[in-house]
Each structure stands twice: as C-alpha cells, then as structure tokens.
Amino acid sequence: MNFDLSEREKMIQSAAREFAAKEVLPRAAEIDRTAEFPLELVRRMAGMGYFGLAYPAEYGGSGSGYLAYALVIEQLARASMTAGAIVAVSVLSPEALLRFGSQAQKNRFLAPLVAGRKLGCFCFTEPGTGSDPKAIVTRARRTGRHYVIGGEKKFISLARVAGQALVFARDDTDRVSAFIVPAKSPGFEAGEPSDTIGLRGFGACAVHLDDVRVPAGNLLGEKGRGFDIMLEAISVERVGVAAQATGVAQGALDLSVEYSKGRVAYGKPISGMPTIQWLLAEMASRVEAGRWLTYRTAFLRDQGRGIRNESAVAKLFCSQMAVEVTRMAMQVHGAYGTMKSLPVERLYRDAKMTEVYVGVSEIQRAIIASDLIR
Numbered sequence: 171m172n173f174d175l176s177e178r179e180k181m182i183q184s185a186a187r188e189f190a191a192k193e194v195l196p197r198a199a200e201i202d203r204t205a206e207f208p209l210e211l212v213r214r215m216a217g218m219g220y221f222g223l224a225y226p227a228e229y230g231g232s233g234s235g236y237l238a239y240a241l242v243i244e245q246l247a248r249a250s251m252t253a254g255a256i257v258a259v260s261v262l263s264p265e266a267l268l269r270f271g272s273q274a275q276k277n278r279f280l281a282p283l284v285a286g287r288k289l290g291c292f293c294f295t296e297p298g299t300g301s302d303p304k305a306i307v308t309r310a311r312r313t314g315r316h317y318v319i320g321g322e323k324k325f326i327s328l329a330r331v332a333g334q335a336l337v338f339a340r341d342d343t344d345r346v347s348a349f350i351v352p353a354k355s356p357g358f359e360a361g362e363p364s365d366t367i368g369l370r371g372f373g374a375c376a377v378h379l380d381d382v383r384v385p386a387g388n389l390l391g392e393k394g395r396g397f398d399i400m401l402e403a404i405s406v407e408r409v410g411v412a413a414q415a416t417g418v419a420q421g422a423l424d425l426s427v428e429y430s431k432g433r434v435a436y437g438k439p440i441s442g443m444p445t446i447q448w449l450l451a452e453m454a455s456r457v458e459a460g461r462w463l464t465y466r467t468a469f470l471r472d473q474g475r476g477i478r479n480e481s482a483v484a485k486l487f488c489s490q491m492a493v494e495v496t497r498m499a500m501q502v503h504g505a506y507g508t509m510k511s512l513p514v515e516r517l518y519r520d521a522k523m524t525e526v527y528v529g530v531s532e533i534q535r536a537i538i539a540s541d542l543i544r
C-alpha cells in the first residue's frame with residue numbers, strides 16, 4: 171500500500187489550495203449572503219481545468235483522475251462549499267455520457283462539459299421522487315423520430331445556468347430512460363433557485379418540461395437503462411460530496427485553531443484549555459479519517475473499480491463527520507461562532523447540506539446494509 175500522492179497529484183492539490191485562497195475565499199461570504207450563482211468564478215474554475223480532471227484528453231480533459239477530482243473539491247470546499255459543490259455535481263453528466271454514450275454522443279455532448287464551456291444538469295428528482303426513484307412520473311413519448319418529454323423536476327443543481335440537461339423519464343415501455351436535452355429547447359424552463367440554509371448560490375431549482383422535443387438519437391445508452399445510468403453517475407458524485415464534507419470540516423478546524431489561539435479567557439488563550447484541546451483533537455482526527463476514506467474511494471475508481479457501496483460509505487461517514495466537526499467548531503468559537511460576521515456559522519449550515527443531497531444518509535445506510543447482508 172502506498173498512501174503518498176503522486177507528484178502530479180501533489181501539484182494539482184497545491185495549485186487548488188492556492189486558487190482557493192486567492193480566488194474563492196475572498197468571494198465565499200458574498201456568495202453565501204447574496205445566494206447568487208458565481209458565474210465568474212465558474213469561468214475561472216473552468217480555466218483551471220477543474221471540470222475535466224477525471225476525463226480523457228480525447229474529450230478535452232486532463233486525465234488526472236478521480237483522486238485529483240477529490241483533491242480539488244476538498245480545497246475549493248475548504249474556502250467555499252458552493253464552489254466545491256459546483257465542480258462535484260458537474261461530474262454527473264460527463265460520467266453518464268462517458269460510460270453509456272455512443273461515440274457520436276460523446277463527440278458532440280461530452281467535450282463542452284469537460285472543458286467547462288457548458289454546465290450540465292442532471293434531472294432526476296421530482297416532487298414525488300426523492301429517495302424513492304421508482305416513483306418517477308415524467309414521460310417521454312415517442313413520436314416518429316423524436317421523443318416528447320413532459321413533467322416536473324425538483325431541486326436540480328445548475329439548471330438555471332446549464333447548457334445541457336440529462337433528463338430521466340418513463341419511455342413508451344414504462345421503463346426509465348435518460349435523454350440528452352439542450353437547455354435551450356422550447357419547453358425546457360428552469361424555475362427560481364431554492365432558498366436553502368446552506369450551499370447558497372448553488373441554485374438548485376425546479377425544471378418544467380413542457381412537451382420538450384428531442385431527436386430519438388438523444389436517448390442515452392440503451393432504452394430502459396436509466397436507473398443504471400443514474401446509479402453509476404451518482405456513485406462518483408458521492409465521492410465529490412465526501413470531498414466537500416472533508417473540505418468544509420478542514421476549513422472549520424483551521425478557523426478553530428486560529429480562533430482558539432487568539433481568544434483570551436481567564437487571562438490566557440483558550441487553546442490552553444483541555445476542553446478546547448479535546449475539541450480540536452477530536453476534529454482533527456475525524457477530518458483525517460474522512461479524508462483517507464474519500465481518497466481511497468476515489469483511488470478505487472481510478473483503478474476502474476465499481477464504487478457504489480464504497481462511495482455510500484464515504485458519503486455517509488464524511489457528511490456526518492462534517493456536521494459534527496462544524497458543530498464542534500461553533501463550540502470553540504462560543505457566542506462569536508453564532509455571529510454572521512464570522513465565517514464558522516456558514517460552514518455549519520453548509521455541512522448540513524451534505525447529509526441530504528445526493529441521497530439522504532438513510533439511503534446510504536440502506537445501500538451499505540443491503541450489501542452486508544446479501
């Protein structure tokens with residue numbers, strides 16, 4: 171076993187740390203306060219190649235791998251979880267296209283996403299379909315050489331800024347299929363962004379599909395394989411969420427160490443108190459455990475292994491870890507931790523989001539348990 175990052179991964183990690191400090195951190199509070207989607211920052215992240223880390227050079231990616239993807243997201247989320255989440259969620263459509271697309275579909279639809287020229291959105295969830303994917307009711311009717319898609323999607327990340335959508339709908343055989351839908355198609359309409367406690371500026375919103383026509387050739391993969399496509403893609407995004415959780419928790423630890431050295435009580439910095447040291451040590455050990463779980467899961471993906479179970483373990487552990495660690499960080503900061511003027515309360519709100527999106531913790535436990543008792 172070798173737990174060292176390669177020289178290339180170390181360079182990517184260090185460049186991302188620098189980018190996050192210079193370009194992301196100064197904008198983090200404003201993104202949270204205004205909840206506006208950070209389009210300019212997305213352009214800069216695209217310029218750094220962050221949307222193509224895991225994808226081959228033939229489609230414009232850098233082929234750096236999934237561990238590089240996790241390393242970058244961790245550093246971005248340390249500064250702003252919204253920035254990390256934008257890169258993390260942007261893996262969904264490329265992953266689906268790369269694994270299930272025809273050569274023609276890859277040539278046409280994958281490259282703009284990998285280059286970050288277009289953002290993709292992944293339209294699965296519906297008002298009545300959160301944890302229960304079988305409850306999907308959006309329909310895709312075949313009419314000659316087209317499919318006509320009608321339905322309502324909910325909480326769709328990046329939908330308002332996406333150039334391209336992957337829409338899951340029941341086809342004429344009543345099975346779920348996936349369709350590539352240009353976002354400018356008539357009838358495709360993204361609603362107002364959801365007003366969430368954390369991950370603000372991420373812009374998840376409803377999508378109305380009012381008889382959206384797409385050529386039959388926009389069916390992704392085989393007809394009826396929508397669930398397989400969805401499961402494959404979200405197992406990779408879960409690594410991204412684990413990396414976000416690790417980053418936000420590390421950010422909270424950094425702030426806590428700094429704060430405890432500067433805050434004086436009883437005439438001494440609180441960092442000298444055993445209770446504060448206990449909190450800092452607990453935080454550091456939990457972050458470290460989450461980090462290596464995340465890296466290992468990404469590493470397995472780089473080896474070409476399936477990670478449906480492993481990514482559920484990583485997402486479950488890291489999201490709970492982030493909630494606990496940011497809660498401890500609030501405690502280190504005392505009353506000041508509850509103030510909007512300090513960043514730690516934002517991290518606490520952001521961390522909570524990792525327990526619910528890309529599958530709630532209960533669903534991750536169900537995946538893990540079913541594997542254990544199979």
Ligand SMILES: Cc1cc2nc3c(=O)[nH]c(=O)nc-3n(C[C@H](O)[C@H](O)[C@H](O)COP(=O)(O)OP(=O)(O)OC[C@H]3O[C@@H](n4cnc5c(N)ncnc54)[C@H](O)[C@@H]3O)c2cc1C
Nearest residue numbers: 292293294295300301325326327374526527528529530532
């Ligand atoms: C910021 C954000 C971005 C998102 N982005 C996307 C996106 O890009 N694309 C997309 O398709 N979706 C997206 N989603 C949707 C997200 O994946 C779902 O909201 C999530 O899966 C939970 O679904 P739900 O809210 O309907 O919860 P529900 O299914 O209503 O569950 C509510 C609660 O019931 C319990 N529960 C439910 N099922 C079970 C079970 N089987 N066993 C035990 N307990 C259970 C759990 O306690 C759970 O927390 C996003 C959501 C958010 C908040």
